[in-house]
Amino acid sequence: MNRVDGDPATDRVDPDFPQAAIRPVRTWSVSQPMRTRMWWLTLGCGLAAILLVGTAWRSRPVEIQVRFADGHGIEPGDSLRHRGIAIGEVTRARLSGDSRQVELSIALSPAAAVVAREGSEFWIQRPQVSLSRVTGLDTIVGAHYLEVRLGKEGGKRQTRFEGLATPPRLSQPAAISIDVSFPEGHGIARGDALRHRGVDVGEVTNVELQPNLAEVRVTIQLLAAAQALAREGSQFWIERPDFSMAGVRGLGTVVGGRYIAVAPGKPAAAPCQQFQGLSRAPILFEDTAGSLELVLVSQERSGINPGAPISYRGVPIGRITGITLSRDARQVHAGVTIDARYRPLVRHDSVFWSVSGVGLGVGISGVKIDVESLSALAVGGVAMATPDVPGAPVEAGHEFELHGEPEKRWLRWQPEIDLPD
């Protein structure tokens, strides 16, 4: 490059720089101010931003709060599950203002926003091992999690909940709640089941001692399907191991925990929500339709107990349902139910005698012991016989005398009576 030194004016005015070449501008260039294709890009960015915010907004989590008495080590990041899949996440776990409860904030995934409705129940899943059931084993090695059971369809929206202390036993929400007062609790606890015909139909949600210290009041939530149990005449008792010579019952409760059993009242009975529980299992008959109710009158109880069998030629045909004193207290009345099939056996001239205890006879041939059955030895028993020429059938409520001993001829009676199939 030739630099001309010397006259600075010349240097300033006319330097020896080459002139730039000139090239036509390609036609796509737009040169007006503010007109550039880049604005489309801005617009695109704006749209993208709106779109992204929109999708994020649509999938934003729904926040709910659940309070628990015990946090069981739940932490932020733990999941909320429903039917085994995660539908939300604990975002915060902290003590409530009064330090009595733990308050968990849970972010529900948008698809599971329905969980936030009235009646939903939350509990913390944790390992639970008892002889009757093992649950929550996955939480031993994996993370803890919360579980939820949905409230009723169409429930109102709700975002604050009280958590359950124990996992609910029932798979569906309870329909109604009933109160049963028991004279003795036998260790029944919250979370125990109410069973009818061997399946869980309700759950004990509260057990409390009454202020008079004489009763225990148990609150039970009933399933919708078992709602009909809440009617007058239903009997509730706490099933527990019961060993007697008449039978062993409630063995399942030895290892499986106590439960409350129920015998429904008559179908047409009025609805009822307050019950007096029984102190022990009542004597129940599976099928009482068509059976015959009788009364045996005797001077003494002579060793018979409720539940004792009525036998005809050694075959059980019915049971003693209850034993009371007569109104004037001069006699003992024993209620008897004869099964429907054996109803024709009972006639006006039938005789009943007690076979309870052991018949001990000492004769020339030695000692003779008469025992009808082992169970008769324990709870007593009643035998019945009908003459060779049977009399007229009896109506329900007929009274018979209960003899202490049979007469010889009764034992030889062999009437021919048609029994229904």
Add this chain to the structure above:
Amino acid sequence: MRDYRACHCCGQIHRLPELQPGESAVCARCGHELFRQGSWERSSARTAAATLGAFLLFLPAITLPILEVDKLGHHHRSSILGGIAEMLLEGDWFVGSIVLVFSILLPLVKLTLLLELSLLGLLHRRHKAVTYRVMEYVGKWSMMDVLLLAWIVMLIKLGDLVRFQFGPGVVAFALCVMMSILASMFFDPHAIWEEET
């Protein structure tokens, strides 16, 4: 009007000829374009457009969830801002504030200055020059792209350990980074001086 212009590419100084509309001056030595009628307006407009785009995307980029991670039953979803807040809350002041300053505050400052230089015209030339230098300096430390890279590296590393899922924030963030790179690419410092010619 006499005007001189050095070639960006080879450094050759030229006298600029009088240009008719539709013509551009190119370097006599290497052919690089030196000047074009309305070039500073175009550069400003492009820069402004890209900057505005970056601005629009900036907010979603830092607030929308960027990543959803599932690990051993733990589900975690976090945005950049949320992640920084978490770090600060957990007492990780150093890393938290570094990320906050270098990937949120400085990029924001840079974008604002670019927008001011290219579009708003609030400042006098001389102040624009100062602004430009500040912007240049800040720009070196605004590291959104580095953060994005760090994220990607982390994801590739973690890919086998955890199950993760991109959130909408990633798209916004990537677009935002692209826009801010475009904006600084388009910005022609000559525009500051040629505005009033």
